[in-house]
Amino acid sequence: MNDRKQPALSPLDRPNSYIGRAVPRPNLDRLLAGRGQFVSDVVLPRVAHVVFVRSPHAHARIRAIDTQAAKRAAGVVAVVTGAELAKVCTPWVGVLTHLKGLKSAPQHPIAVDKACWQGEAVAAVVAKTRALAEDAAELVAVDYEPLPPVVDAETALDSATPVIHAELGDNLAFERKLDAGEVDRAFREADAVVEATFVFGRHTGVTLEPRAIVADWNAGEARLTIHQGTQAPHMMQNIFAKHLGLEEHQVRVLTRDVGGSFGIKVHVYADEMATAALSMLLKRPVKFVADRIESFVTDIHARDHRVKARIAVMNDGRIAAFEIDDLTGIGPYSVYPRTSGIEANQIVNLVGGPYACPNYRALARVVFQNKNVMCQYRAVGHPIATAVTEGLVELAARKVGMDVIELRRRNLVRDDAYPCASASGLKFEKLSHHASLDRLIALMDYEALRREQERLRQGGVYRGIGFASFIEVTNPSAAFYGVGGARISSQDGAVVRLDATGAVICHTGVTEQGQGAEAVVAQVVATAFGVPIERVRVITGDTDNTPYGGGTWASRAAGIGGEAAWQAGKALRANVLAVAGSILQAEPKALDIRNGVVVDADTGRERIELSEVARIAYFRPDTLPPDFQAELMAVRHYVPRAYPFAFTNGVQASYLEVDPASGFIKLIRHYVVEDCGTVINPQLVDEQIRGGVVQGIGAALFEHCVYDDEGQLLNGNMADYLVPMAAEMPDIDVAHVETPTADSELGAKGAGEAGTAGAPGAVLNAVNDALAPLGAEPITEMPVTPGVVLRALGKV
Amino acid sequence: MSSHAHEIRLTVNGEEVRESVEARKTLVEFLREDLGLTGSHIGCEHGVCGACTVLLDGVIVRGCLTLAVQCDGSSVDTIEGVADSGAIADLQLAFAARNALQCGFCTPGMLLTAAHLLDAGGVPSREKIRAQLSGNYCRCTGYHAIVDAIDSVARARMGR
Numbered sequence: 001m002n003d004r005k006q007p008a009l010s011p012l013d014r015p016n017s018y019i020g021r022a023v024p025r026p027n028l029d030r031l032l033a034g035r036g037q038f039v040s041d042v043v044l045p046r047v048a049h050v051v052f053v054r055s056p057h058a059h060a061r062i063r064a065i066d067t068q069a070a071k072r073a074a075g076v077v078a079v080v081t082g083a084e085l086a087k088v089c090t091p092w093v094g095v096l097t098h099l100k101g102l103k104s105a106p107q108h109p110i111a112v113d114k115a116c117w118q119g120e121a122v123a124a125v126v127a128k129t130r131a132l133a134e135d136a137a138e139l140v141a142v143d144y145e146p147l148p149p150v151v152d153a154e155t156a157l158d159s160a161t162p163v164i165h166a167e168l169g170d171n172l173a174f175e176r177k178l179d180a181g182e183v184d185r186a187f188r189e190a191d192a193v194v195e196a197t198f199v200f201g202r203h204t205g206v207t208l209e210p211r212a213i214v215a216d217w218n219a220g221e222a223r224l225t226i227h228q229g230t231q232a233p234h235m236m237q238n239i240f241a242k243h244l245g246l247e248e249h250q251v252r253v254l255t256r257d258v259g260g261s262f263g264i265k266v267h268v269y270a271d272e273m274a275t276a277a278l279s280m281l282l283k284r285p286v287k288f289v290a291d292r293i294e295s296f297v298t299d300i301h302a303r304d305h306r307v308k309a310r311i312a313v314m315n316d317g318r319i320a321a322f323e324i325d326d327l328t329g330i331g332p333y334s335v336y337p338r339t340s341g342i343e344a345n346q347i348v349n350l351v352g353g354p355y356a357c358p359n360y361r362a363l364a365r366v367v368f369q370n371k372n373v374m375c376q377y378r379a380v381g382h383p384i385a386t387a388v389t390e391g392l393v394e395l396a397a398r399k400v401g402m403d404v405i406e407l408r409r410r411n412l413v414r415d416d417a418y419p420c421a422s423a424s425g426l427k428f429e430k431l432s433h434h435a436s437l438d439r440l441i442a443l444m445d446y447e448a449l450r451r452e453q454e455r456l457r458q459g460g461v462y463r464g465i466g467f468a469s470f471i472e473v474t475n476p477s478a479a480f481y482g483v484g485g486a487r488i489s490s491q492d493g494a495v496v497r498l499d500a501t502g503a504v505i506c507h508t509g510v511t512e513q514g515q516g517a518e519a520v521v522a523q524v525v526a527t528a529f530g531v532p533i534e535r536v537r538v539i540t541g542d543t544d545n546t547p548y549g550g551g552t553w554a555s556r557a558a559g560i561g562g563e564a565a566w567q568a569g570k571a572l573r574a575n576v577l578a579v580a581g582s583i584l585q586a587e588p589k590a591l592d593i594r595n596g597v598v599v600d601a602d603t604g605r606e607r608i609e610l611s612e613v614a615r616i617a618y619f620r621p622d623t624l625p626p627d628f629q630a631e632l633m634a635v636r637h638y639v640p641r642a643y644p645f646a647f648t649n650g651v652q653a654s655y656l657e658v659d660p661a662s663g664f665i666k667l668i669r670h671y672v673v674e675d676c677g678t679v680i681n682p683q684l685v686d687e688q689i690r691g692g693v694v695q696g697i698g699a700a701l702f703e704h705c706v707y708d709d710e711g712q713l714l715n716g717n718m719a720d721y722l723v724p725m726a727a728e729m730p731d732i733d734v735a736h737v738e739t740p741t742a743d744s745e746l747g748a749k750g751a752g753e754a755g756t757a758g759a760p761g762a763v764l765n766a767v768n769d770a771l772a773p774l775g776a777e778p779i780t781e782m783p784v785t786p787g788v789v790l791r792a793l794g795k796v
Numbered sequence: 797m798s799s800h801a802h803e804i805r806l807t808v809n810g811e812e813v814r815e816s817v818e819a820r821k822t823l824v825e826f827l828r829e830d831l832g833l834t835g836s837h838i839g840c841e842h843g844v845c846g847a848c849t850v851l852l853d854g855v856i857v858r859g860c861l862t863l864a865v866q867c868d869g870s871s872v873d874t875i876e877g878v879a880d881s882g883a884i885a886d887l888q889l890a891f892a893a894r895n896a897l898q899c900g901f902c903t904p905g906m907l908l909t910a911a912h913l914l915d916a917g918g919v920p921s922r923e924k925i926r927a928q929l930s931g932n933y934c935r936c937t938g939y940h941a942i943v944d945a946i947d948s949v950a951r952a953r954m955g956r
Binding site for chain 1: 818820821828833834835836837838839840841842844845847874875876879880888891892893894895897898899900901902903904907922923925926927929930931932933934935936937938939940941942943
């Protein structure tokens with residue numbers, strides 16, 4: 001086993017290293033004392049509040065809007081329609097050139113002629129308080145001509161179905177086909193073929209703090225300051241500038257505490273663009289905070305996929321081929337700027353990924369419909385690809401009469417086979433499927449659980465064990481978005497500065513959403529430079545002051561932002577040692593910085609305090625040699641170069657109990673082994689995994705945006721849309737295998753998607769394992785509600 | 797709207813407060829907008845998520861389901877007051893040590909809800925802790941770390 005083994009001469013082996021230590025996050029105290037600074041807390045002088053009148057129809061032409069009564073209402077500042085706002089803000093189209101053929105229609109901040117989903121804004125009401133704006137919004141009279149809604153993705157391409165955007169010709173947004181190896185032959189020659197149709201329910205992120213923005217156009221200095229809970233401040237700076245007719249330097253995006261994001265807050269939302277445009281129109285700050293009902297009909301949805309899939313398998317357990325046909329409905333627009341083609345594209349990329357199987361065929365079709373938009377949410381595509389792959393694998397194991405672990409051992413890509421590529425063309429640097437599976441089996445004591453399961457079955461208690469091996473896309477290069485023309489930075493920067501007391505300030509382009517990016521950057525800088533972590537202050541989320549960067553998404557903050565900070569910390573150390581060498585008349589290479597003191601590198605003998613170096617450099621540079629200039633700030637940038645993505649891997653297991661009488665599922669325990677390369681902070685990694693697992697469990701068992709045939713969301717509130725709560729969730733055991741990437745010195749890959757990627761597949765397999773002795777039909781739809789279980793048992 | 801305004805007197809975090817509020821204003825809106833106490837958060841406005849949890853006369857309530865006018869003559873304590881008093885210092889430390897919060901938006905409500913359970917004394921089972929938290933939504937942590945933190949405080953208080 002190579003667990004936690006580092007190369008002998010790793011550059012990470014610094015004295016007093018914080019790498020691999022569970023250091024508490026520096027920003028927790030204010031959050032624990034009720035002193036966080038969330039956007040919903042921001043109040044500015046003269047701020048006005050906007051609420052949106054939203055279409056009650058899924059599809060309707062807007063004949064006329066009468067705003068007169070609303071304009072006369074108490075406290076109202078303005079009532080603005082889409083046509084009026086279109087003069088301030090240009091529309092956008094969510095396409096990327098590397099998703100060939102992807103098309104979409106121009107989207108405006110407020111609908112102009114036609115509302116295309118229930119919840120799309122058709123007018124804005126700005127007033128002194130939110131309550132007064134809501135009062136006035138009820139007085140806006142909109143004359144709608146309802147149009148037939150396109151609801152069912154299955155019939156969206158039928159000739160009888162109306163085309164939502166006539167200028168596009170049809171409702172097909174994107175299509176991708178892949179055919180690798182000899183699929184037909186493999187299925188023809190297979191000993192067994194298993195087919196299933198997997199259905200994944202639409203769900204959404206339900207960030208506890210809804211989307212929030214305060215836009216402040218200062219006409220005097222011609223600058224727009226945006227307080228926004230976003231994952232990508234620089235991306236938003238570019239987009240606000242582009243569509244509001246400004247230069248980027250005229251826009252400042254400030255992001256302090258963000259009340260949860262998970263991919264929800266990395267997209268361009270029409271109502272947020274409208275808020276910025278309204279601030280420019282009205283020349284005063286305007287604040288928008290979505291309420292929960294609005295969140296459900298406007299926050300991006302995800303995962304509405306129907307995947308017809310089959311697997312070919314031989315009697316010796318060898319997997320011979322995979323084939324999938326994926327259909328997804330993404331709402332009426334491809335979301336800007338990341339597009340809504342990515343999830344289907346990821347599914348095509350990822351299915352079968354953990355296995356050595358060269359024969360793979362995939363078709364993915366992405367269609368428009370009159371429901372809320374869908375786009376990238378945590379673990380984009382992974383939970384679907386993993387549940388399909390792992391669902392097929394366990395059904396195949398049952399069909400050929402082989403233990404599910406044994407069948408995986410015979411097919412998972414060997415740990416010594418790297419570097420290699422998947423049938424879909426993904427390049428893997430080094431993964432550890434077998435080591436991870438071995439670790440999981442030990443962690444959960446698999447044999448003992450199987451014995452317990454068997455014993456309980458005799459007494460009529462039906463427990464199930466299900467597994468899911470997975471791969472995870474992290475540390476994306478420009479291959480994700482940049483090559484398709486999106487101005488989304490894949491590189492990130494860090495600026496590290498020695499202050500005048502010997503402490504270190506680090507500005508980083510990655511952002512904090514609660515995952516612990518600030519802590520990881522502080523750990524890395526403290527280690528690279530050589531100070532106690534308490535002497536490092538990390539600043540994020542301010543486009544005026546942080547290096548240009550991508551922000552936080554696709555598990556990139558530690559692997560990319562961390563490496564930039566590592567390199568900047570090393571560069572500052574060299575700079576400071578040059579100053580110290582000058583002061584001490586010593587060779588800088590013979591010195592080091594340890595625990596905040598300049599020492600002799602060989603012996604550790606203390607030579608001079610950092611505070612003294614800083615004092616001399618800043619206040620008495622006259623005492624330094626005349627040809628020497630101290631440089632106490634260092635900047636470094638980083639982007640992965642050798643691989644387009646740093647793939648990680650892992651495996652999860654779910655242990656649960658199904659009550660055949662009621663269909664209720666009780667989660668008993670969940671197990672995860674994950675390999676994210678170098679673990680910088682084991683506690684933060686574990687908590688990312690646990691949080692991700694519970695989001696995956698939500699998808700597997702509870703969460704579902706239920707629409708009726710008219711395109712109306714039926715359960716858009718937190719009482720009817722079920723999210724995982726504490727009482728139903730299990731304890732989650734987490735362990736690691738560490739296979740660092742050689743693409744960076746730190747060797748860190750991402751870990752944010754892993755939990756969500758694998759949990760739904762593991763839970764689904766566990767449910768089917770529990771029900772197997774009862775003769776139930778395999779369940780292949782999510783969420784697995786009690787009703788689904790009872791139907792599988794033939795009881796309803 | 798002035799015709800709907802009501803004078804109320806109450807104690808908030810130990811300080812006497814006299815304000816005029818609209819009848820429709822919820823307690824959490826009053827705390828956040830009128831008093832600037834933004835530690836109590838608004839997550840759902842229909843009593844499900846628990847982000848607005850505050851103490852009303854010593855009992856945890858939903859700030860979004862309580863009207864400000866109902867609090868006339870009462871005593872309200874928010875996360876700011878409870879934190880400043882030092883009453884839950886051990887719980888705050890345990891949350892930090894265990895990373896029992898990520899984005900921190902649910903945390904004030906979680907802390908007050910957990911403190912209410914801990915005040916009852918003893919070492920509650922993990923199931924009992926989970927049941928106590930069942931009205932507080934956390935999207936980030938998966939709850940495991942929160943349960944650990946509360947369990948550790950209960951054990952430490954027993955040993956004291």
